Amino acid sequence: MSKVIAFVDDEQQILRALKRLFFQTDYTCLFFDKGGDLIQYLESNKIDILVTDIRMPEMDGIALMHAVKRMQPKVIRIALSGYTDSRQILAALDSGLARLYIYKPWDNDQLLSKIEGLIRMNDQLADPSLLQEINGLGSLPTIPDLYAKITDLIEKEASAQEVARLVDSDPAIAGKLLRIANTAYYGLHTGSVQQAIVMLGMSNVRQIILTNSVFERAAYMPYAKDLWQHASLVNQGVAYLYSLCYGKSLPNHQGTAGLMHTLGLLFLATVKTDLYLELIEAVEKELQHSQTDNNQSIFDALETEFLPVRHPEIGSFLLNWWELPFDIIEVAYHYREPKPELIVNKELVAMVHLVSHVAFGLLGLTQFQYALDKEFCDANGNLTRHQLAIEDYLASLLTN
Amino acid sequence: MKETIKVLIVDDSKLIRMTIRDLLNTHFTPQEMQIEMAEDGDQALALFGTYEPNIILLDIMMPKVDGIEVLMHLQERILKGEVQTIMITGMGDDQTLSKCFDLGASDFISKPIQDVALTSRLKGAIRQHHLIQSLNRLNQELTLAKNQMVQAEKMAAVGQLAAGIAHEINNPVGYISSNIHTLKKYYQNWKSGKNQHIFDLDTDIQEIFEDLAFGVDRIKEIVDSLRSFSRIDNISEINQFDVEQGIRDTLNVARHRYKYIADVQIEFGNVPLIYANGGKINQVFLNILINAADAIKSAQEEDGRTGQIRIETKYISQDETVEIKFVDNGTGMDEETLQRLYNPFFTTKPVGSGTGLGMSLSYDIVVHEHKGKIMAKSELGNGTEFTVLLPVGKA
Ligand SMILES: Nc1ncnc2c1ncn2[C@@H]1O[C@H](COP(=O)(O)OP(=O)(O)OP(=O)(O)O)[C@@H](O)[C@H]1O
Ligand SMILES: [Mg+2]
Numbered sequence: 001m002s003k004v005i006a007f008v009d010d011e012q013q014i015l016r017a018l019k020r021l022f023f024q025t026d027y028t029c030l031f032f033d034k035g036g037d038l039i040q041y042l043e044s045n046k047i048d049i050l051v052t053d054i055r056m057p058e059m060d061g062i063a064l065m066h067a068v069k070r071m072q073p074k075v076i077r078i079a080l081s082g083y084t085d086s087r088q089i090l091a092a093l094d095s096g097l098a099r100l101y102i103y104k105p106w107d108n109d110q111l112l113s114k115i116e117g118l119i120r121m122n123d124q125l126a127d128p129s130l131l132q133e134i135n136g137l138g139s140l141p142t143i144p145d146l147y148a149k150i151t152d153l154i155e156k157e158a159s160a161q162e163v164a165r166l167v168d169s170d171p172a173i174a175g176k177l178l179r180i181a182n183t184a185y186y187g188l189h190t191g192s193v194q195q196a197i198v199m200l201g202m203s204n205v206r207q208i209i210l211t212n213s214v215f216e217r218a219a220y221m222p223y224a225k226d227l228w229q230h231a232s233l234v235n236q237g238v239a240y241l242y243s244l245c246y247g248k249s250l251p252n253h254q255g256t257a258g259l260m261h262t263l264g265l266l267f268l269a270t271v272k273t274d275l276y277l278e279l280i281e282a283v284e285k286e287l288q289h290s291q292t293d294n295n296q297s298i299f300d301a302l303e304t305e306f307l308p309v310r311h312p313e314i315g316s317f318l319l320n321w322w323e324l325p326f327d328i329i330e331v332a333y334h335y336r337e338p339k340p341e342l343i344v345n346k347e348l349v350a351m352v353h354l355v356s357h358v359a360f361g362l363l364g365l366t367q368f369q370y371a372l373d374k375e376f377c378d379a380n381g382n383l384t385r386h387q388l389a390i391e392d393y394l395a396s397l398l399t400n
Numbered sequence: 401m402k403e404t405i406k407v408l409i410v411d412d413s414k415l416i417r418m419t420i421r422d423l424l425n426t427h428f429t430p431q432e433m434q435i436e437m438a439e440d441g442d443q444a445l446a447l448f449g450t451y452e453p454n455i456i457l458l459d460i461m462m463p464k465v466d467g468i469e470v471l472m473h474l475q476e477r478i479l480k481g482e483v484q485t486i487m488i489t490g491m492g493d494d495q496t497l498s499k500c501f502d503l504g505a506s507d508f509i510s511k512p513i514q515d516v517a518l519t520s521r522l523k524g525a526i527r528q529h530h531l532i533q534s535l536n537r538l539n540q541e542l543t544l545a546k547n548q549m550v551q552a553e554k555m556a557a558v559g560q561l562a563a564g565i566a567h568e569i570n571n572p573v574g575y576i577s578s579n580i581h582t583l584k585k586y587y588q589n590w591k592s593g594k595n596q597h598i599f600d601l602d603t604d605i606q607e608i609f610e611d612l613a614f615g616v617d618r619i620k621e622i623v624d625s626l627r628s629f630s631r632i633d634n635i636s637e638i639n640q641f642d643v644e645q646g647i648r649d650t651l652n653v654a655r656h657r658y659k660y661i662a663d664v665q666i667e668f669g670n671v672p673l674i675y676a677n678g679g680k681i682n683q684v685f686l687n688i689l690i691n692a693a694d695a696i697k698s699a700q701e702e703d704g705r706t707g708q709i710r711i712e713t714k715y716i717s718q719d720e721t722v723e724i725k726f727v728d729n730g731t732g733m734d735e736e737t738l739q740r741l742y743n744p745f746f747t748t749k750p751v752g753s754g755t756g757l758g759m760s761l762s763y764d765i766v767v768h769e770h771k772g773k774i775m776a777k778s779e780l781g782n783g784t785e786f787t788v789l790l791p792v793g794k795a
Contacts, residue, residue: 011571011575013572013575013611013614013615014571014574014575016575016607016611017574017575017578017579017582017611018578020578020579020582020604020608021578021581021582055567055656055660056660057659057660058660081567082566082567082568082569082570082571082574083566083567083570103570104570104571104573104574105570105573105574105576105577105578106574106577106578107577107581108578108581108582109581
């Protein structure tokens with residue numbers, strides 16, 4: 001059955017341009033020049049995707065997304081706006097209200113491929129067999145209370161002070177935030193949670209709280225510490241690489257892509273500890289028998305054998321379930337074996353792919369290592385020329 | 401280190417001059433106090449310009465130019481607080497003394513000169529001198545800060561507008577670029593003989609051209625209007641200015657601020673061109689318009705009324721003046737707000753959304769720079785009417 005996309009914009013010309021663009025696609029497209037009309041339509045019909053303008057008379061895009069979320073929570077919500085740095089829209093993205101933010105003017109091909117990619121990923125993560133496997137894993141980590149409260153605050157565009165007050169109520173999280181803010185990348189030396197929040201950005205704070213809930217449960221698992229160190233190294237390395245390549249800092253809502261990308265691994269380690277240990281043992285055995293270099297993806301080959309679900313799938317499933325920005329979900333799904341034709345934000349995936357590989361190498365975590373796809377890295381940001389710089393940078397973080 | 405206080409002793413009696421100088425020298429070091437002397441008013445005034453004393457000890461009764469005359473000559477400097485004067489009085493000078501105080505003298509000391517009286521009066525004068533100096537400094541800093549704020553306000557207003565305007569332009573650019581891409585596709589399909597178009601290509605392409613033209617016109621309009629704002633800072637740019645075009649430009653530039661808030665109704669009286677700095681007058685229109693939109697928005701949040709802004713122009717021939725009225729049906733203002741409307745930094749808007757400089761700047765531009773008038777009539781709950789009067793000729 002073809003997916004139903006509803007487009008909402010108060011300018012007819014925009015709607016007509018979109019109509020022409022989507023005419024030859026397989027989607028069923030609906031066009032509304034008022035949010036209210038869509039709401040009415042939703043009372044007796046279903047849609048899959050909403051693409052909405054933000055500034056509109058009567059009901060604006062934010063209010064519309066809230067209403068649609070209430071009526072049909074599974075609808076993928078996308079903002080399409082000419083504002084480039086509206087606090088409101090960024091807050092919507094941070095809080096998961098909008099999954100993607102597309103700027104006007106848009107590029108036709110990119111718009112199509114973004115929506116396509118989003119739908120594909122969504123379908124993959126909603127695949128019944130995956131769901132079945134995941135359900136078989138036992139209890140999923142529920143969203144921490146604190147997280148829901150913070151999401152709420154972010155949606156209300158609350159101040160850092162208010163968020164700080166909330167975070168302070170959980171010393172473990174507060175400590176973790178401070179530790180991250182005081183790492184070399186953020187370069188802060190502070191004991192103030194509020195300052196740390198300002199520095200990290202609300203969206204990252206929220207995501208750190210999430211990861212923490214997973215890492216917490218995995219804390220006593222073998223390699224949990226190493227994986228946490230790896231994840232935070234990668235997070236800093238990606239930010240560094242991004243500024244090397246693009247001369248500006250990583251957009252806020254992508255700020256925890258590195259921290260999150262191995263989430264599935266930790267989760268599996270917690271819920272399927274035995275299988276996970278067997279897997280690592282098997283990988284280690286293989287490693288001893290084989291010549292090191294060209295067998296780097298032993299882990300991936302064996303993972304399917306030992307575990308019911310691969311960790312990139314379960315990781316991105318969790319991130320999707322928690323309504324994190326699409327870019328981060330995509331990274332978790334594709335970071336090991338990027339398939340360019342399936343990826344929307346190839347630049348970000350390429351960066352994490354490279355940095356994560358380097359970091360596994362540096363930390364001597366050969367068990368988890370994968371083969372580097374240099375071609376992909378170079379096609380998307382000409383990255384391999386920075387490989388040495390990244391190694392140096394990560395090494396310097398380790399010795400500090 | 402503290403600055404050296406410069407004292408000037410003016411008396412026709414050498415004995416008194418010497419007594420005072422010697423007494424002062426026993427209490428103040430040369431670093432603390434420099435002393436010059438004059439034997440009559442003429443000499444004192446001549447010295448004043450080069451020596452620039454901070455404190456003058458001034459005898460009232462002197463031959464030729466007496467103390468009163470000296471005071472009168474130095475009036476301006478005294479009132480500005482640049483110099484303190486302590487009168488030296490003899491017996492029976494009471495009446496003249498009160499005149500001295502009227503002329504700005506700050507204190508007096510009677511003959512014969514006594515040590516305690518002299519030093520304590522002098523210390524008082526020194527204190528006052530320092531006070532006035534720090535006041536002056538503060539004042540300077542404030543003026544500077546205000547100028548910077550005014551500049552920042554202009555920039556902020558422009559910056560805020562810029563974000564809104566970018567949005568206004570990004571919309572048409574959005575569908576123009578998308579449509580061009582679509583046309584290219586159509587063309588490629590047509591060339592390769594793949595005419596798999598399903599709807600009526602002819603009407604579709606016609607519609608695309610209409611949309612393209614519409615979008616380009618829209619952008620052109622915005623850019624043209626912006627141009628008339630870009631001259632804001634060319635201070636002395638007085639030119640023939642079309643008030644009605646200025647209003648149209650302002651409406652175009654600020655459209656994103658009112659289009660979802662109010663309907664704008666225009667009644668132009670076909671007024672003549674005036675001599676004015678167009679960029680600045682537009683800035684005034686913009687301030688008033690945005691205030692109106694803000695006021696309507698707040699009122700709407702209360703009672704959901706439909707917003708209305710009416711703009712009228714009229715030529716008043718007997719005064720050779722153009723009258724521009726902005727009428728809104730927003731919140732209106734209470735008596736207190738009306739009173740303080742033009743005060744710099746007066747705002748009732750939440751922190752971060754208004755600096756309170758809009759109307760004060762507008763007042764400056766209309767009243768001081770263009771010799772015009774600006775008036776507000778308002779009633780709480782019932783909207784506001786601003787009237788701007790601008791002379792047609794050069795101010
Ligand atoms: N049309 C109006 N209706 C109601 N109140 C008004 C109107 N115009 C001005 N005011 C009042 O006068 C105050 C001062 O206006 P002014 O334009 O000087 O500053 P502001 O609008 O608050 O801030 P700024 O213009 O610097 O962003 C406003 O805060 C508002 O209370
Ligand atoms: Mg104002």
